[in-house]
Amino acid sequence: MGVELSIVVPTYNERENIGILIERIDMVLRGAGVNYEVVIVDDNSPDGTADYAEELARTEGYPVKIVRRPGKLGLASAVIDGIKAVRGVFIAVMDADLQHPPEVLPQMLKALKGGCDIAIASRYVEGGSIEGWSLLRKVISKGAILIVRILLPKVRNIKDPISGYFMFRKDVIEGVLDKLKPRGYKTLLEILVRGRAREVCEVPYTFRPRYKGRSKLSAKEVIDYLLHILDLAPSYVKFAIVGALGTVVNLGTLTVLTLEGIPHAIASATAIEVSILNNFILNDIWTFRGGRKDKWWHRLLKFHGSSASAIIVQWTVSNALYYLLHIPSIIAQLVGIVAGFVLNYMLSKKFVWRTQ
Structure with a gap:
């Protein structure tokens, strides 16, 4: 009989926890009649996590496979390496620190067999909860989810899209x-956005403090999380972010030049050009980096054209709404900005960088 469920468990210095985890997994899944394997991906733990897990497999007969890596290469890449080593039809990802109770595995497996493509152990659906967190930690978690929902449309209906x-x-x-390139701890986000899931289900569980050892969350992981979200964001979100930064560059340049005594007409024109160059560079290396088919100066000239077209449309729409339809000035200007943004984005995507 083939392996039904493969459980990927990244580890680094988890010797104190791994034995208990494997025992609990075995008790739960054998009791449920599930043919499973545990794939432990270890980053050369100094405490001998991999050796201990291997010993348990040999002496206790647990179906454990060890993937040894040469050093601390990060949790995200460990998950990907583990996925590449699995044999199961279904794949679970969980931590080794016992914050993720193995007792939830049968419920998640049932959800997949019932038609879901991804089953998320969720802290935020009805029945889910968190134990041992301070108010600040809860606020940070909710804030992280809010950022994801704003920037990643695919996950807006998911209560806990950052579950591990x-x-x-x-x-x-x-x-x-091979296209999955998660950063930090949030591999689920990568799979939700780049994967082929149609139906996502959430299963409630209680997230508890670590059994033993220390949390590995650091400032670097927070930065990686934010960069990961920005990388996963759709191109129109990236384009809008670049446009917002361009506005800051425009006003900043204008302020500096006018303080230096440069006439407004010259300062304004210079500020506009600097912001266009700023936006071109950021869109070229980030928003549309896969669409650099022409020479860079061809793209730059075309981006000037699309930007000029957007400015003309913004001005035309704003004035038409204000003078012809008597719409308040601020609303007319806002609609004009949106119209100019849409045109500039479409021209940039299809004409400047030709991503379609």
Whole structure:
């Protein structure tokens, strides 16, 4: 009989926890009649986590596979390496620190067999909860989810899109596994956005403090999380962010030049050009980096054209609404800005960088 469920467990200095985790997984899944394997991906733990897990497999007969890596290469890449080593039809990802209770695995597996493509162990659906967190930690978590929902449309209906405990059908990542490039701790986000899931379910669970050891969350992980979200954001969100930064550059340049005594007409024109150059560079290396088919100066000239077209449309729409339809000035200007943004984005995507 083939392996039904593969459980990927990244580890680094988890010797104190790994034995208890494997024992609990075995008790839960054997009792449920599930043929499973545990794939432990260890980053050369100094405390001998991998050796201990290997010993447990040999002496206790647990179905454990060890993937040894040469050093501390990060949790996200550990999950990907683990996924590449699995044999199961269904794949679960969980931490080794016992914050993710193995007792939830059968419920998640049931959800997948019932038609879901991804089952998320959720802290924020009805029945889910968190123990041992301060108010500040809860606020940070909610804030992180809010940012994700704003920037990633695909996850807006998911209560806990940043959970580290989830299960999915293997075919969800078929054809895209090599394109998955998660950063930090949030591999689920990568799979939700780049994978082929149609139906996502959430299973409630209680997130508890670590059994033993220390949390590995650091400032670097927070920065990686934010960069990961920005990288996953759709191109129109990135384009809007770049446009907002361009506005800051425009006004900043104008302020500096006018303080230096430069006439407004010259300062304004210079500020506009500097902001266009700023926007071109950021869109070229970030928003549309896959669409650099022409020479850079060709793209730059075309971006000037699309930007000029957007300014003309913004001005035309704003004045038409104000003078012809008698719409208040601020609303007319806002509609004009939106119209100019849409045109500039479409021209940039299809004409300047030709991503379609």
